[in-house]
Amino acid sequence: MIKTIGVLGAGTMGHGIALSFALHGHDVTLYDTEPGALAHAREQIAEELALLAEEDFIAPADVPATLARIVPRTDLGAAVRDRDYVIEAAPEKLELKQRLLGQLDALCPAHTILASNTSSLPLAAMMTLLDDSRKQRTIVNHWYNPGHLMPIVELSFFGNMPAQIYKEVEDLYASIGKQTVKVLKDVPGLVANRIQQGVAREVFSLIENGVAEPADIDKALKFGPAFRYATTGQLEVADFGGLDIWCVVGDNLLKDMDNSPRANALLRRKVQEGRLGVKSGAGFYDYSGKDLGEIRRTFMRKLIHQLKASEYYA
C-alpha cells in the first residue's frame, strides 16, 4: 500500500498536489531546486488551507497538522529515498524530465512508483534512462489546476505497467477523493485537455467572429452545456438526447464551425499585446484596479462550493 509521497517541483501544480495528499493524512516531502519556490509554496498552501477552513471544508484544527505533514526539501536524495510514490511536477521539458526520472531511479527504493505530471510529453520518451523493472512502475498522473480542488487525475495505462501496480495507484487516488480517468493510448493532451481545447477553439472563434460578447459566450457555456457537464458526461448527454438527433445536428453545424489546427488568431494577438488575463490585469475581461488575490480566492471559493455539492465528493 502506498503511504509516503514525494513531490518534485513546488510550483503551480506541485504545491497543490502536496496539499491534496497532506489533507488526507499522507506524509509528503516537497522538493524544489529553488529554495524561494519552497517558501512561496508554503505561503500558498497556508493561504489555501485558511480558505478551506473559512469555507468549513476542513476543521480549523486541521490546518497546522496538514501543514506540518508537508516537509520541504532541497536535497533530492533526502526527498525521495524513503518514498513509496514520487510525482515530478517540474517544468515541461523533455530532457529535464528524462534526467530527473533517471536520478529518481538511482535514488529511490526498488518498490517506489514514479509518476510524471506532464501535460504533453510522451511517457516512452521520458523513460529512456529507466531499466525495465522501473518502467513497469512509472506512470503519467495528470492533475488539473488547482490540484487540491479539482477532482480529476488522468492516469496512463499504456502497456508498460502491470494491472496490479496500476490498481495500487488508482486506489491511492480514490483514497484522497480523486476521480481517476484510465487513459489507454499515449495521445497528446490525454482526454480532458483535448475535450477542453475542442470547446475553447469554438469559444475563441465565436468571439473573433463577433457572434456574442465575452460575458454572453461565457454565460452560454456556464448555464448551457457546462451546467450539465458537471454531473452528466457528453456521452450520457448524447444518449439522453438521442443519437439520431446528435447525428443530424452534427451534420448541420460542424461544417460551419472552427476546425483550425492552430491557436486562434485573436488569442495570439492578445498575447502579443501583453493582454494575458488575470496575471497581467486584462485578457478577455478588464481586471485593472481589482484585487487579483480576491479574484483568485473567489475562483477557488466557487470550486469549493461545487466540490461540496458534488455527488462524487468523498
Ligand SMILES: NC(=O)c1ccc[n+]([C@@H]2O[C@H](COP(=O)([O-])OP(=O)(O)OC[C@H]3O[C@@H](n4cnc5c(N)ncnc54)[C@H](O)[C@@H]3O)[C@@H](O)[C@H]2O)c1
Ligand atoms: N499549470 C497547469 O495548469 C498544469 C496542469 C497540469 C499539468 N501541468 C504540468 O505540471 C508540470 C509543472 O507545471 P507547473 O505549472 O506547476 O510549473 P511551475 O513552473 O509553476 O513549477 C515548476 C517548479 O519546478 C521547479 N523545478 C525546476 N527544475 C526542477 C528540477 N530539476 N527538479 C524539481 N523541481 C524543479 C521550479 O523551480 C518550479 O518551482 C509541467 O509538466 C506541466 O506541464 C501543469
